[in-house]
Amino acid sequence: MGGAKVPVKVDGRELTLSNLDKVLYPEVGFAKAEIIDYYSRVAPVLLPHLQGRPLTVKRYPNGVEGASFFEKNAPEHTPGWVRRVRLPVPGSTKNRETIDFAIVEDLPTLVYYANLAALELHVPQWRVSPDGEALPPDTLVFDLDPGEPATIVECCRVALMLREVLEADGLTPRPKSSGSKGMQLYADWDGREEPSAYAKRLAQGLAKEHPEQVLSVMTRKLRPGKVFIDWSQNNPAKTTVAPYSLRARARPTVSTPLLWKEVESCEHPDELVFTTSDVLARVEKQGDLFSRA
Structure with missing residues (x-):
């Protein structure tokens, strides 16, 4: 029944x-x-x-x-x-x-x-204490959103640009698919400054260096063919889909942690689409690619 x-x-x-x-x-x-x-x-x-x-x-x-x-x-x-x-x-x-x-x-x-x-x-990118008090953000996130006809392939190229900048600043970024159209880049955050301000500065810098590929503003009419780096996800009031969460697409796709070599070699959007069975097999083989070092 x-x-x-x-x-x-x-x-x-x-x-x-x-x-x-x-x-x-x-x-x-x-x-x-x-x-x-x-x-x-x-x-x-x-x-x-x-x-x-x-x-x-x-x-x-x-x-x-x-x-x-x-x-x-x-x-x-x-x-x-x-x-x-x-x-x-x-x-x-x-x-x-x-x-x-x-x-x-x-x-x-x-x-x-x-x-x-x-x-x-x-x-969100912050946790609460055992007593339920909000703690400072411990995670930095960049949400990479492709404007059609751009896809996650273009997001991967922007992710590699971001990786270079973040590593130069002593941060270790981790990529994951959104389970929808785009992807996210995470890094453990050390509280060196307000995370939204830091993320905004990096996004604006990349948009200035690569204006044909990258946007740091949400303006819809500018979006086609480019990747919008949504730095505002670091606002304490905002949330981002969790690693391993399902997404409400036609198929049960999952927001999936990725290997950097998968990001580097991606040439077709389907390469980075993972369903529940795919993710369970990946976890069995690779463990949690998003686990903290």
């Missing part, structure tokens, strides 16, 4: 799963049970990247072809054992002064959210 509720115990926590055979990726017949299975199996490498980070999810209760919504506030029916932190949200679009964010730090919480059809997991 499609609406059957299935009680399960995950690492000692009791959960009720529902609609397990509901297809959420219609083009390939990928059902909720397979989503829960993927997140359960990838959890050992995914959870460290969610640890301590307030969660924003994008939920697709009727699948990727249906309506979706972002959710920051932990749902009212969230189990009591899910860690939550209450944080101020100045300028909230819903006029809320605070939001009770969930922190996904264990497999039961991850399964709980997968059962809500929370396909996409988004987190």
Whole structure:
């Protein structure tokens, strides 16, 4: 029965799963049970990247072809054992002064959210302390967004430019696909200055040096054929899709950590498209390419 509720115990926590055979990726017949299975199996490498980070999810209760919504506030029916932190949200679009964010730090919480059809997991570049206080950013991110007809191939070329600049500044960048059209570059952040200001300066410098390839402003009419380096993702109020998160595309693609040699050799967009089965095989072979050195 499609609406059957299935009680399960995950690492000692009791959960009720529902609609397990509901297809959420219609083009390939990928059902909720397979989503829960993927997140359960990838959890050992995914959870460290969610640890301590307030969660924003994008939920697709009727699948990727249906309506979706972002959710920051932990749902009212969230189990009591899910860690939550209450944080101020100045300028909230819903006029809320605070939001009770969930922190996904264990497999039961991850399964709980997968059962809500929370396909996409988004987190900020900062963590909270054990007491729930916001800590300074510990990660720098550059979101590389191609304007058609540019693709992730052009993003890879810009990523290599960024790598050179970041390494010259003593940072060690790590690339990943977005699971959608573009890619991201991450680096551990040492707090040398405000991260958005630093990222903006690098983006503007590359746009000035390579005006035919790179943009540092969001202006739509300038986008075709170029790669927009979105430095603003370092704003503390913004989030970026987490490594190993599913994306709501026609197929169950994943935001996938990459090897630099894959970035260097990429000549066709399909080379850097990975689905859940691809990612699980990569993790089994390579471990977590995004693990901290």
